Amino acid sequence: xxxxxxxxxxxxxxxxxxxxxxxxxxxxxxxxxxxxxxxxxxxxxxxxxxxxxxxxxxxxxxxxxxxxxxxxxxxxxxxxxxxxxxxxxxxxxxxxxxxxxxxxxxxxxxxxxxxxxxxxxxxxxxxxxxxxxxxxxxxxxxxxxxxxxxxxxxxxxxxxxxxxxxxxxxxxxx
Amino acid sequence: xxxxxxxxxxxxxxxxxxxxxxxxxxxxxxxxxxxxxxxxxxxxxxxxxxxxxxxxxxxxxxxxxxxxxxxxxxxxxxxxxxxxxxxxxxxxxxxxxxxxxxxxxxxxxxxxxxxxxxxxxxx
Numbered sequence: 001x002x003x004x005x006x007x008x009x010x011x012x013x014x015x016x017x018x019x020x021x022x023x024x025x026x027x028x029x030x031x032x033x034x035x036x037x038x039x040x041x042x043x044x045x046x047x048x049x050x051x052x053x054x055x056x057x058x059x060x061x062x063x064x065x066x067x068x069x070x071x072x073x074x075x076x077x078x079x080x081x082x083x084x085x086x087x088x089x090x091x092x093x094x095x096x097x098x099x100x101x102x103x104x105x106x107x108x109x110x111x112x113x114x115x116x117x118x119x120x121x122x123x124x125x126x127x128x129x130x131x132x133x134x135x136x137x138x139x140x141x142x143x144x145x146x147x148x149x150x151x152x153x154x155x156x157x158x159x160x161x162x163x164x165x166x167x168x169x170x171x172x173x174x
Numbered sequence: 175x176x177x178x179x180x181x182x183x184x185x186x187x188x189x190x191x192x193x194x195x196x197x198x199x200x201x202x203x204x205x206x207x208x209x210x211x212x213x214x215x216x217x218x219x220x221x222x223x224x225x226x227x228x229x230x231x232x233x234x235x236x237x238x239x240x241x242x243x244x245x246x247x248x249x250x251x252x253x254x255x256x257x258x259x260x261x262x263x264x265x266x267x268x269x270x271x272x273x274x275x276x277x278x279x280x281x282x283x284x285x286x287x288x289x290x291x292x293x294x295x296x297x
Contacts, residue, residue, distance in 0.1 A: 146189060
């Protein structure tokens with residue numbers, strides 16, 4: 001990994017972390033615990049679908065460092081467990097979708113599936129720690145994450161859908 | 175239209191459909207109401223009204239006052255009391271959380287609360 005790529009990955013991580021903090025300032029839209037808009041996944045999804053010399057390995061690095069850093073900022077160990085359980089599942093969903101669909105519109109299924117999988121992972125972790133009755137929140141969270149996932153994916157798609165000078169430059173970073 | 179697009183769309187529709195189905199199904203279960211009987215400020219008995227059989231029983235308070243409570247078709251009420259005012263007897267049978275049955279002389283309160291699981295909050 002070259003210095004340029006390292007710097008750009010760090011930049012995406014910082015972007016993700018900033019969005020994570022901004023998101024926690026927004027008052028909750030739904031009165032369901034564990035509900036988030038998922039803005040922090042915007043740079044992650046972007047790095048999956050930018051293509052070029054970017055591989056899923058870089059995405060995994062960005063995601064892992066984002067999860068660890070956000071847990072350090074929150075100082076909450078249970079939140080670390082929840083977000084890492086969600087992170088692993090949503091990364092798997094993104095990677096699988098990207099395996100089959102490499103065009104920019106694939107951001108939509110990838111975003112939606114990863115958002116749903118994130119919630120499934122999070123709820124499963126919560127069920128392990130608390131009671132199994134937290135699964136009652138899953139349907140609400142699933143419907144909400146379809147909406148938020150579409151929103152995040154639309155943002156990524158709008159950035160990537162047309163070839164653009166800046167995007168092409170980022171793609172070539174080795 | 176691309177075949178993969180159709181598959182993705184179908185998957186998303188399936189997610190939404192099944193979660194809405196699950197929402198509706200669990201919504202029915204959550205309607206279960208628990209009658210909580212308090213005597214002297216302490217919770218002494220809880221009864222799941224939606225599943226309880228018709229029955230009558232007597233609760234004696236700390237000062238020796240007695241109230242006979244009847245459960246009938248998912249509702250709960252007081253049929254007999256040895257208190258002077260009989261306000262608890264005159265209160266109709268209740269099945270929702272709008273109004274509790276209170277017997278002040280015997281310090282008895284019957285309140286309907288939603289099923290316990292709903293109150294637990296996960297952070």
